[in-house]
Amino acid sequence: MATAASPLSTTTLGAANGTSLASPGIHPPVRSICCIGAGYVGGPTCSIIAARCPHIDVTIVDINPARIAAWNSDPDPLTGDLTGLPVFEPGLSDIVKECRGRNLFFSTDVDEAIRKADLVFVSVNTPTKKSGVGAGYAADLHYVESSTRRIAQVATSSKIIVEKSTVPCRTASSMRVILESNSRPGIHFDILSNPEFLAEGTAMRDLQAPDRVLIGSLDTESGQCAADRLSEVYENWVPAERIYMTGLWSSELSKLAANALLAQRISSINSLAAICESTGASIHEVAHACGLDRRIGPQFLQASVGFGGSCFQKDILNLVYLSESLGLTPVANYWKQVIEMNEWSKNRFAHKVVQTLFNTITGKKVAVLGFSFKDNTGDTRESPAITVCRFFRRELARVSIYDPKVPEAQIHADLVDREHDATGVVAPQGTNNVTVCSSALEACKDAEAVVVLSPWREFRCENLDWGHIYENMSKPAFVFDGRAMLDAEKLKKIGFKVHAVGTGPEKTDAWL
Numbered sequence: 001m002a003t004a005a006s007p008l009s010t011t012t013l014g015a016a017n018g019t020s021l022a023s024p025g026i027h028p029p030v031r032s033i034c035c036i037g038a039g040y041v042g043g044p045t046c047s048i049i050a051a052r053c054p055h056i057d058v059t060i061v062d063i064n065p066a067r068i069a070a071w072n073s074d075p076d077p078l079t080g081d082l083t084g085l086p087v088f089e090p091g092l093s094d095i096v097k098e099c100r101g102r103n104l105f106f107s108t109d110v111d112e113a114i115r116k117a118d119l120v121f122v123s124v125n126t127p128t129k130k131s132g133v134g135a136g137y138a139a140d141l142h143y144v145e146s147s148t149r150r151i152a153q154v155a156t157s158s159k160i161i162v163e164k165s166t167v168p169c170r171t172a173s174s175m176r177v178i179l180e181s182n183s184r185p186g187i188h189f190d191i192l193s194n195p196e197f198l199a200e201g202t203a204m205r206d207l208q209a210p211d212r213v214l215i216g217s218l219d220t221e222s223g224q225c226a227a228d229r230l231s232e233v234y235e236n237w238v239p240a241e242r243i244y245m246t247g248l249w250s251s252e253l254s255k256l257a258a259n260a261l262l263a264q265r266i267s268s269i270n271s272l273a274a275i276c277e278s279t280g281a282s283i284h285e286v287a288h289a290c291g292l293d294r295r296i297g298p299q300f301l302q303a304s305v306g307f308g309g310s311c312f313q314k315d316i317l318n319l320v321y322l323s324e325s326l327g328l329t330p331v332a333n334y335w336k337q338v339i340e341m342n343e344w345s346k347n348r349f350a351h352k353v354v355q356t357l358f359n360t361i362t363g364k365k366v367a368v369l370g371f372s373f374k375d376n377t378g379d380t381r382e383s384p385a386i387t388v389c390r391f392f393r394r395e396l397a398r399v400s401i402y403d404p405k406v407p408e409a410q411i412h413a414d415l416v417d418r419e420h421d422a423t424g425v426v427a428p429q430g431t432n433n434v435t436v437c438s439s440a441l442e443a444c445k446d447a448e449a450v451v452v453l454s455p456w457r458e459f460r461c462e463n464l465d466w467g468h469i470y471e472n473m474s475k476p477a478f479v480f481d482g483r484a485m486l487d488a489e490k491l492k493k494i495g496f497k498v499h500a501v502g503t504g505p506e507k508t509d510a511w512l
Ligand SMILES: NC(=O)c1ccc[n+]([C@@H]2O[C@H](COP(=O)([O-])OP(=O)(O)OC[C@H]3O[C@@H](n4cnc5c(N)ncnc54)[C@H](O)[C@@H]3O)[C@@H](O)[C@H]2O)c1
Pocket: 036, 037, 038, 039, 040, 041, 042, 061, 062, 063, 064, 067, 110, 123, 124, 125, 126, 143, 144, 146, 147, 164, 165, 166, 167, 196, 197, 198, 199, 200, 310, 311
């Protein structure tokens, strides 16, 4: 969907069609919400709305029947937990259990849910385009467009339409054109931008106590009215001073900007981690020292193998595309570097493993702990583990993987080979040299090296029997800590040779 440059006006169709409108632009208080897209955002976000607003009916719809069936799955007969939900998120199961069937519904009947809603969240996926104009950079907006067309076609009453998906700046303008061209006479729509800032693994906490809720609207009477109605929904649990009202385009751009700034911090700290590894400086100390400056702050300075997740890379690429489209090539290049640094970090780490294991891992067993892109999630989208494990496979290692939440089939799906990878290297076919294990101990048995790739608490020295792991490994036994999270001194005392991101030669050596 193109983002038209025309100024956005309120979408009031009846007037253009000669139909009289009773009270154009005056939206009643929200009593019924439809959320299109039952994914990582739509599911948790609207479950919280249902929990905090028992007077509002919330229906989450999706075109994927398997996903809806999973949201409607029965509790585990022994624990009572909803273990079959399609999204693992701490605290989510309890909220869904509390609200499902009361004022929270999951359905494939998209049309019916749209028809009865006062407010519709569009929370569908917006991946990076794989082909055509802007391939590799621009957001693929066809899911947003088809949802918008559906709303236009089936709505029989006026509605507030809310962009929840992360979209390029000025997408609301395209949505308006689609709504205007396809809806019935006399129907009035206002489009709002309300980007979501939750992080996976902490989504429920982020949603219950957000730093801010951003609502972008047009500066018209009906636009403001729509924004007030959405704000009233959030005010059931979010303090009014945390709800920030902006213009539509600022809101859309702020989402891309926030992710770009967050990712930039990680690429920055990872670039410094590389310097630490060669100098004997410690990235923990450098990050702490810098973070003590209130202008910098301590958050998001954790050095790592690289950042992953479905958002950072995609949203920065989107920003790069926007900048290029506006003729702002230096701006595009500036943000592109954040991604290039991330790619370099992942590859640098993988190379370090091979180099340390005497320059070959052919036939060696390498244990990987953690496959998700971060802890407390089963999501593997853009996980650095995918890049690193693919690298190991190309080096013909035997890779045994344990992750507390990622299903075995997902790991195989992520690692299954294409004929050629991006560098033109042909990888072995299938995933024969990959074993998915059901515990860390099993994955590490007889391994030459343990590589920690996501920061699950259970891998920490106080939670995992590293002594037992050591006894059952080939010697010398190596640990590569891609999250700089383990107590290296403890591991060294056990006998491991330890390499952690951002820690280089022994400090004493560095003086020599
Ligand atoms: N995952 C996150 O942590 C996160 C956080 C903030 C913002 N976002 C943004 O939110 C949006 C959704 O992300 P997600 O992770 O929930 O994606 P997701 O892939 O988990 O879920 C999207 C869902 O939308 C459904 N869908 C697509 N087209 C549809 C249609 N026409 N009708 C009904 N359902 C349809 C898909 O079947 C899918 O289940 C994206 O724009 C993303 O960038 C994601």
